[in-house]
Amino acid sequence: MxxxxxxxxxxxxxxxxxxxxxxxxxxxxxxxMGKGLNIRAKSVPGPDEDVxxxxxxxxxxxxxxxxxxxxxxIGAIYVGSESHPYAVKPSATxxxxxxxxxxxxxxxxxxxxxxxxxxAMQSTMGLTLSDMYRYGLAIxxxxxxxxxxxALEYSASAGAAAFVIGKDHLIAxxxxxxxxxxxxPDFWRREGQAYPSHGGRFTGEPAxxxxxxxxxxxxxxxxGTRPEDYDFAVFHQxxxxxxxxxxxxxxxxxxxxxxGLLVREIxxxxxxxxxxxxxxxxxxxxxxxxxxxxxxxxxxxSDGFDITVTGGLEEIDxxxxxxxxxxxxxxxxxxxATYAKYRRKIRMREG
Amino acid sequence: MREVSVIGVGETQFGxxxxxxxxxxxxxxxxRAIQDAExxxxxxxxxxxxxxxxGKFIDQEHVAALVADYAGLADQHLPTIRVxxxxxxxxxxxxxxxxxxxxxxxxxVVVGGAEKMTDVGDVEAARILSSTTDQEWESVxxxxxxxxxxxxxxxxxxxxxxxxxxxxxxxxxxHKHGALNPVAQFQKEITVEMVLGAPRVAxxxxxxxxxxxxxxxxxxxxxxxxxxxxxxxxxIDLIGTGQASDFLAVHDRRELTTMxxxxxxxxxxxxxxxxxPNDVKVAEVHDNFTISEIMxxxxxxxxxxxxxxxxxxxxxxxLNARVSVxxxxxxxxxxxxxxxxxxxxxxxxxxxxxxxxxxRQVTDAGLGLTHTxxxxxxxxxxxxxxRGD
Amino acid sequence: MAIPRFWREIxxxxxxVGSKCGNCGTLDFPPRLVCPRxxxxxxxxxxxxxxxxxGTVVSYTIIHDAPKDFDMMKPYVxxxxxxxxxxxxxxxxxxxxxGDIKIGMPVEVAFRKLGEEGEAGVIHYGYKFRPxx
Numbered sequence: 001m002x003x004x005x006x007x008x009x010x011x012x013x014x015x016x017x018x019x020x021x022x023x024x025x026x027x028x029x030x031x032x033m034g035k036g037l038n039i040r041a042k043s044v045p046g047p048d049e050d051v052x053x054x055x056x057x058x059x060x061x062x063x064x065x066x067x068x069x070x071x072x073x074i075g076a077i078y079v080g081s082e083s084h085p086y087a088v089k090p091s092a093t094x095x096x097x098x099x100x101x102x103x104x105x106x107x108x109x110x111x112x113x114x115x116x117x118x119x120a121m122q123s124t125m126g127l128t129l130s131d132m133y134r135y136g137l138a139i140x141x142x143x144x145x146x147x148x149x150x151a152l153e154y155s156a157s158a159g160a161a162a163f164v165i166g167k168d169h170l171i172a173x174x175x176x177x178x179x180x181x182x183x184x185p186d187f188w189r190r191e192g193q194a195y196p197s198h199g200g201r202f203t204g205e206p207a208x209x210x211x212x213x214x215x216x217x218x219x220x221x222x223x224g225t226r227p228e229d230y231d232f233a234v235f236h237q238x239x240x241x242x243x244x245x246x247x248x249x250x251x252x253x254x255x256x257x258x259x260g261l262l263v264r265e266i267x268x269x270x271x272x273x274x275x276x277x278x279x280x281x282x283x284x285x286x287x288x289x290x291x292x293x294x295x296x297x298x299x300x301x302s303d304g305f306d307i308t309v310t311g312g313l314e315e316i317d318x319x320x321x322x323x324x325x326x327x328x329x330x331x332x333x334x335x336x337a338t339y340a341k342y343r344r345k346i347r348m349r350e351g
Numbered sequence: 352m353r354e355v356s357v358i359g360v361g362e363t364q365f366g367x368x369x370x371x372x373x374x375x376x377x378x379x380x381x382x383r384a385i386q387d388a389e390x391x392x393x394x395x396x397x398x399x400x401x402x403x404x405x406g407k408f409i410d411q412e413h414v415a416a417l418v419a420d421y422a423g424l425a426d427q428h429l430p431t432i433r434v435x436x437x438x439x440x441x442x443x444x445x446x447x448x449x450x451x452x453x454x455x456x457x458x459x460v461v462v463g464g465a466e467k468m469t470d471v472g473d474v475e476a477a478r479i480l481s482s483t484t485d486q487e488w489e490s491v492x493x494x495x496x497x498x499x500x501x502x503x504x505x506x507x508x509x510x511x512x513x514x515x516x517x518x519x520x521x522x523x524x525x526h527k528h529g530a531l532n533p534v535a536q537f538q539k540e541i542t543v544e545m546v547l548g549a550p551r552v553a554x555x556x557x558x559x560x561x562x563x564x565x566x567x568x569x570x571x572x573x574x575x576x577x578x579x580x581x582x583x584x585x586x587i588d589l590i591g592t593g594q595a596s597d598f599l600a601v602h603d604r605r606e607l608t609t610m611x612x613x614x615x616x617x618x619x620x621x622x623x624x625x626x627x628p629n630d631v632k633v634a635e636v637h638d639n640f641t642i643s644e645i646m647x648x649x650x651x652x653x654x655x656x657x658x659x660x661x662x663x664x665x666x667x668x669x670l671n672a673r674v675s676v677x678x679x680x681x682x683x684x685x686x687x688x689x690x691x692x693x694x695x696x697x698x699x700x701x702x703x704x705x706x707x708x709x710x711r712q713v714t715d716a717g718l719g720l721t722h723t724x725x726x727x728x729x730x731x732x733x734x735x736x737x738r739g740d
Numbered sequence: 741m742a743i744p745r746f747w748r749e750i751x752x753x754x755x756x757v758g759s760k761c762g763n764c765g766t767l768d769f770p771p772r773l774v775c776p777r778x779x780x781x782x783x784x785x786x787x788x789x790x791x792x793x794x795g796t797v798v799s800y801t802i803i804h805d806a807p808k809d810f811d812m813m814k815p816y817v818x819x820x821x822x823x824x825x826x827x828x829x830x831x832x833x834x835x836x837x838x839g840d841i842k843i844g845m846p847v848e849v850a851f852r853k854l855g856e857e858g859e860a861g862v863i864h865y866g867y868k869f870r871p872x873x
Contacts, residue, residue: 014835046834047812048852052865056851085863094865098754098851322873330835341812478807487749488770491854492831492866493803493810498818499830501801509799509843551815554802598776602820602828607799 003125004173005307006135006164007069007316009061010279011054012266012327015044017339019154025336026149033154038240042157042267044334045143047342050085054160054272055141056098062137062162063099064320069164074101075133078123079109080116080140080271082189082196095139105133113187114236115297116140117161117271122177122303124165135166142270147195148345155239157267161275171313172282172291176223176306180215187298198298204242207300212236212246215302216294223306227251231289234260234277236296238268252292259284260293265328278307280324287311355449356579356586356739358459359388359572360698365686366536368566373409373467376568377418380691381463384570388582392423395572396457397430399448401441401464402690407479409470418463437483437725438639439594440464442693442732445571446592452575459578464694465568476564480689483726485600497561497640499601499727501553504642506607508555510657513645515555517660519546521641522559522683524669529680531670531711536565536686546641560641565686569695579739586739587701590718591626592732593619599729608657612731613650613722620733626718628652631674631735633703633713635696637724638681644668647722648676651733675713678703693732696721700736743857746864753866756791756849758827767791767825793849794872795823800833800841809855817841821869835870846872 018041023030034040045054059077063069079091092107110116110123117140124136141160146152165174186207189196199207212235220226227233233252235243240263247257260277262269269276274295281291291307322330340346361383363376371379377400385392400415411417415431434444441464448460468476481489481496489499507513523543529535541559549557579586595615598604605611621627628651636651638644645659653674654662662668668676679685679699682692700719702708721734749770751757758769762785763778769791775782798820806814810832817833819841833841834850847869856863 046852048834048854048868050853050863052863053852056865060851097750098865100755326873332837474808477805481807487745489830490807491746491864492868493807493813493816493818493854494830495803495805495807495818497805498801498803501803502799502818502820505801505843506799551802551804553804553818554815556801600830602798602830607820 002173002175003129003165003167004170006166006169006171007062007066008161008163008279008282009058009065009321010159010161010276010324010327011057011061012043012159012276013045013049013054014330014332015046015334015342016041016331017044017334017336021336022153030154037154038244038264039155039267040264042155043159043269044339044342045158049158050143051079051081051083051141051160052085052091052094054158055079055091055095055139055162058139058141058160058162059095059099059137061321062164065318066164066316068169071099071101073134074137074164075105076124076127076136077101077105077107078120078136078138080112080120081109081142082111082113082116082270083143083145084109101137112301113298114238114270114273115295115301115303117275118295118303121163121165122179125174125177128166135164138163138165140271140275142272144268144270145195145343152196152198155268157269159266159269159272159276161272161279163275169312170310171316172307172309174305174307176219177304178215178218178222179301179303180211180218181301182211184300186300203298207298208238208242208296209246211300211302212294212296213249215304216250219294219304219306225306229290230256230292232259232281232285233257233292234274234281235294236274237261237263237277240264262324262328276324282313283318283323283325285309285313287313352453353455354576355452355573355589356576357571357589357697357701357736358574358579358582358586359384359390360570360701361387362534362569362695362698363567364534365565365567365688367469369469371566373405373411373414373465374417374421376467376566377463377465378422380465380568380570381418381422381461384461384572388572390459390572390582392427394459395424395429395461397432397451397460399444399460399462400431400433401444401693402433403435403437403440403466404479404482405467407482409467436730438637438689438692439723439725439730439732440690440693442721442723442734443594445693445697445734446594446732448573449589449592452573459572459574461570461572462694463568463570464691466688466690467566468564468688469566473564489600495553497556498553500640500642501556502601503607503646504555507642507645510608513660515547516543517664518555518560518641518645519543520664521638521644522546524663525638525677525681525683528670528678528711529684531709532680532685535680535684536563537680537684556640556642562639562682562687565688567686567688567691567695569691569698571694571697576739585705587704587736588739589734590737591620591624591735593617593623594730594732595619596730597728599726601727608646610646610650610728610731612728613647616731616733617651620735624735626735630718631720632718633675633678633700633716634720634722635677635679635681635699636722637692638677638683639687639724643724644676644681651720651722670711671713678708678711678713693721693723696723697734697736704736704738743862754851756793756867757788758791759786760789761785762787767827769827769829792824795821795847797841797843797845797847798822798828799843802838819869821847832868833870834868848872
């Protein structure tokens, strides 16, 4: 018996800021910066949006596509994020109420830098396979913040994706999943700090590349597959450069990677990143398509998924709600001042 | 039931009265009314105070006893009653006091209305004003007091072709009247261009479409009509009153462009007085926003529904036109200390009916009306006054 | 706003739970204990009913003088929306250009922050509207 995806939903806020706009403030050639990162714009949450609102939007989008799904059959909700609005008080309980899954269920918030969402997918897979409950809801969402002027400010964006995981009514089976985890401090945020810190170039070779490549190779071995067996490949995308390079290293083509590479248009949605990419793939995939997905979270670890689209994908209503593409293309550009205001980078008077 | 007359009126200056406290305002108006009535403190049987939100504006509840105390009446141990009903509290206080006299419980009652609004900042004042709207299902969702009236205005424009210029005409007229009233907050005329060019508050309403934040108080001395002649030769009779309520939230109302509470309160008052809207020569209506006056003159049947803007623009409601509306300057120019509103409107009507309104005197004013709203129209009160001679 | 005051309205704020009169069948939002049309005949017959979350704009305004919780968004659109079920609600319309809002515009419900009790306090969530798509 396999576990897999029962439905999916993504959410991207409509605000965007261009690298050029950010660079102009800090005396940097932002356009060149954007080109270097392969990021044309990044999404910005509205002042009334946070990880919880975006998680709810994504979860509701998933339920809307699959009317057969009774929220009361969702026995667990895990929200993975590094930007939960509360340090203490779960995001997941609010999502549970907002989709009417509460109260007979379990809920928790996850944190593992950019792979908290895929960690939630693995947990829900295990628990549905053990028959602890029928469906689990795994969410990856972030409104990530780069420190003003820091290189991360050009990429840290906002988005969310929600996957209903179960064993019946699968639209895609997760045939294999495997993780690769070490203690590698390439990126972190200490308690109470507004902005994260990172190890600069240390985030590359020993961190992202080592973990993604190791995990991918383990996944090939376990699945007994090669890159050409897959229709789509998606990797964690902290920028538009790393996933393309790692994909090439593993033997994937641009065509396989193109659909899931949303980072170029919306930036790095952290816990949402690989998951919104998967949503974009599922929006256009056909039964029988195979998807190779490897996420990455700093600190560090990779979660790999070998996915096969089933005939069930034709059974759900993919046209209900908005597609990832339509959200990616629904754009309102902000200037830096408005962006700084929305992201609360401007110190306000108390009270 | 005994009939009721007004035998004394008093009011303070309206405006930003930095050196005056709430209690000073209340007493000043009350004592002026008592002086005007030429009665002694011992003649007063009770005090009714209309006040919207002293608890929020100055952190003080229990204001009726406070006003009696500082008026030097503590030793009289008078019954004191504070009335709350949003912006209509002063008008309701008049009605309650009149009922106490009509029932025979009291002979002479002082009715005061007062608000001290400038001890808090503008943003806080706006929040307090909006507390008369539905906090749970309007305010929480970003609805401001001005915003709710703005949506009535937008719908009125949509349904009846009312224009921004017609809304502005209300403010221009009331400022013109206010310029003739020595106690008005704004004694300065404005133009349609100034109204249209003012900063937006809640579109289509701008700053000049909104009544100001004000401090001020007003008071009446009410007396049973059979005893009124002992104190004055010109008693003004309260010949009809009507009060009505409606859904609190604007969105729950039957229509956005009609205030049923005003319609019903008006009918009740006219029925009680056996008069019709055509008999009214002078009216003070609740123009907290320009759209409010347009809806009020329609709902009171001074003009047909949808014609309020056109009638105002054509000057039909100007001083000594068909019906003189808001000769005091209205809430817009005289000022809008919320709790004082209903009482201040009555003071103006009494002055008009007595022929004491000076430069803004309406000729042959025999019947006058006041119309006061609570909140966005969840409450409306209409009083009709006539000369007693 | 006190926490319990908001907390007890969560079903309606998050999921548009209103009431249906068992006597006349009319829906109200928020849920009422007594039907405004049927009065006593509705007592004990008021059932909870969730709204579909779609409606059209009946009137709107663009708020420039904003309350504290909405200050970051000014100028913003506020609207009275007539829901498919026939009742009306008031909330902000988001993700719309100020020049595009008009009476008759179809809207759908969205989930957003409504406010917070200071930077250290509880965050309140609930419905807003956005153009239907």
